[in-house]
Amino acid sequence: MDTPLTRRERATEEMWLNAAYDVLTENGVEAVKVMPLAKKLGLTRTGFYWHFENRAALLEAMIQRWEDKNTGNLVAKTEAYAESICEAMFNLFDCWIDNTLFDARLDLAIRNWARNDPKLQARLNQADATRSSAIAAMFKRFGYSDAQALARSMTVIYTQIGYISMQVSEDWAERIARMPDYIEVSTGIAPSKSEITRFETRHRIPQ
Numbered sequence: 001m002d003t004p005l006t007r008r009e010r011a012t013e014e015m016w017l018n019a020a021y022d023v024l025t026e027n028g029v030e031a032v033k034v035m036p037l038a039k040k041l042g043l044t045r046t047g048f049y050w051h052f053e054n055r056a057a058l059l060e061a062m063i064q065r066w067e068d069k070n071t072g073n074l075v076a077k078t079e080a081y082a083e084s085i086c087e088a089m090f091n092l093f094d095c096w097i098d099n100t101l102f103d104a105r106l107d108l109a110i111r112n113w114a115r116n117d118p119k120l121q122a123r124l125n126q127a128d129a130t131r132s133s134a135i136a137a138m139f140k141r142f143g144y145s146d147a148q149a150l151a152r153s154m155t156v157i158y159t160q161i162g163y164i165s166m167q168v169s170e171d172w173a174e175r176i177a178r179m180p181d182y183i184e185v186s187t188g189i190a191p192s193k194s195e196i197t198r199f200e201t202r203h204r205i206p207q
Contacts, residue, residue: 011043013051017065020058025105029113032059063120066103066110071127073101078138085142086191089183090199092135096160097176097203104164111165132157139187156186176203 019037034055038045052058074095082088095102114121135153136146144152179199184190191199 011041011047011050013061015041016048016051016058017061020062021065021106024062024113025109028109029059029117032062034058063110063123066106067123067127070102070107071130074131075134077101078134084189084192084195085139085144085187086183086189086195087198088138088142089186090179090191090195092138092156093179093182093199094202096163097179108164108167111161128157128161152186176200 016037019040020032023032023037023040032055034048035045038048048058052061074092077091077095078088080088080091082091096104110120110124114124132150132153135156136149139149139152140146176199180191180196
């Protein structure tokens with residue numbers, strides 16, 4: 001039988017964060033409360049305070065997770081090596097395909113939460129500005145003017161925000177197949193067959 005100590009040791013900070021994530025993405029921030037989370041995990045409320053000072057600290061950790069994962073990975077993808085703007089865009093589009101790089105559910109939950117939280121809205125605005133700036137810099141590396149780079153980066157950001165907000169559900173194969181056309185619309189250049197093949201290879205349809 002588990003002792004209180006072993007149960008506390010097993011109740012990691014990550015477990016509490018994951019439980020909070022489930023509630024946040026399903027029911028919104030108002031539903032993220034310590035006691036229900038403890039019940040969800042089969043733990044005591046005291047165990048929560050072993051990892052977090054209070055509920056606000058848990059929420060801050062969740063926001064930090066969102067910033068690090070979604071904005072951090074997106075920026076990294078815009079800076080990844082690419083020999084053409086199409087290849088660079090395919091690198092960025094990895095974020096729209098791979099949930100381990102960019103969590104659309106969490107992004108939507110944060111946007112919904114920010115509607116009633118001015119401080120979080122300010123951080124969200126900064127995150128969007130950081131993402132847009134990174135994408136614009138990517139375009140400028142491949143010779144686009146400042147104005148074109150900004151307009152294209154905003155188009156990419158606004159399109160993806162809309163996609164997330166509408167909670168679009170697509171067949172996996174169809175989504176992958178549309179990516180080359182999205183690339184051409186975004187860049188004004190049709191990707192090469194080899195660029196498309198590399199992208200499709202790293203995002204093979206799950207068996």
